[in-house]
Amino acid sequence: MRKKKCTMSIPTIIECFQMGMTSNEIALQANVTARYINSVLQQHNVERQPHSSWLRRYTVNENYFKTWSASMAYVLGFFAADGCLPKDLQLVSFSQKDPKILEDIREELQSTHPIKTNPRTGVHLLNISSKIMKEDLMKLHGMSPKKSTILEFPYVPEEYLSHFVRGFFDGDGNINYKKRTVSFVGGSQTFMEHLKKRLERYSFEPFIVSKEKYHRLFLSGRKTVYHFGQWIYKDKNLYIERKHLEFNREKLPPDQIKDRPFKAHKSAIEARKLKLLYYYNLYRDFPEACKSANIGINTFYRWISTDEEFQLKFNSICNEKKI
Structure with a gap:
């Protein structure tokens, strides 16, 4: 019974x-x-x-998410990527493979809660028991349990946007210095589309590639990656050091940094292909897609005849169009 x-x-x-x-x-x-x-x-x-x-023995600034600051914007962005609100518990949980950033966030939150490690996955956890903090994240910033696929982009004042983006990047972002690309990954298309619009205001020219349940937002080009790094790390406070060091690998003076011509830059060619597929999937209009991606018709036909993977992806979108 x-x-x-x-x-x-x-x-x-x-x-x-x-x-x-x-x-x-x-x-x-x-x-x-x-x-x-x-x-x-x-x-x-x-x-x-x-x-x-044990949770009640520890302290935390429960009103932390009520007031905007550069650090709060970072922590909110980090939570949007790597945070969790268990449905039936008055708990705010952060998870990361890098324990140092959790230690920094714990200090920022004025928390004395312990950081524990999942022995099976090696992921570090900072669990904070606070009904007030959980309610603020939900009511003030639109976070929710099981947010991965339904997450809305929260209201972020423009002056704190770079800090929020840096937090989200540290949680769900990656930089490939050799390929000169920065990427974000997430399960919410709505969130990614809004992030794309916010970044477009800074002339970063982001584009999104969706695959199954995940959506990836890309920035590409040596100059673009450099300026993006300068933007998110300006007046930095909280950040993951190993990611910051990747941006610092650039040795050229700022006035000499240029994006290579597309034909000489393999990763940029791949980025252009993804960009064309993105616009074709968005508009379902071939001429409009080529125009938006700034790609000539002859270039498209060369790709479709020489790149089997590109051909498959393009045909997949065409088949979806017919359904």
Whole structure:
């Protein structure tokens, strides 16, 4: 009878306990007795260290997300990429493979919560128990549980946009210095499209490539990548050092940095192909796509006859058009 009453799965019960909830609190949410919860924990050999109130022993600036600042914008951007709001817990969770940035964020939040490591994945976790902080992230900034595919781009004042983008880049971005590309990845097309529009105001010429459940936003070109790095790291505070160092590999003086001609730059050619596919998928009009991507008809026909992968991608879009 108890198993039929229980509204939580056993993995969820164990996860709640490990995040700091007491047996009584879990029992109340799961519609069972604390005795049943304790028996589940015992049967699955869950370590019963005295941490029933560990989250409450720690402190944090619960009103942190109420006031805009450069650092708050960064943390919000980082959370948009690598944060989580468990549905049934008053918890704000950050995850990252780089523990140093979590330490910096913890200090910024004036938190004394511990950073733990998932032994199975090696990912580091900063779990903060705060109903106020969770509600602010949801009500003031539009974050939500299971936000990966439905995330909306939050309101970000223009003066803090570069800091927000740097935070999101540190969470879900990548720089390939050799190929002179910067990319972002996310599950929400709405978020990516809005990010694209915001970056276009700074003449970065971003473009999006969507594949299955993920959407990638690209910036390409030596000069573009350089100026993007200058923009996001201006007046920097919080940042992941290893990513910052990649931008610093540029040795030429600013006035000598130029994007190579497309024909001499393999990665740029690939970027142009993706750009054409993006516009064709957007407009479903071949001449308009070529015009928007600044690509000649003869160039397109050369690609379609010599690049099998490009041909497959283009035909895939054509087939979708017919459905």
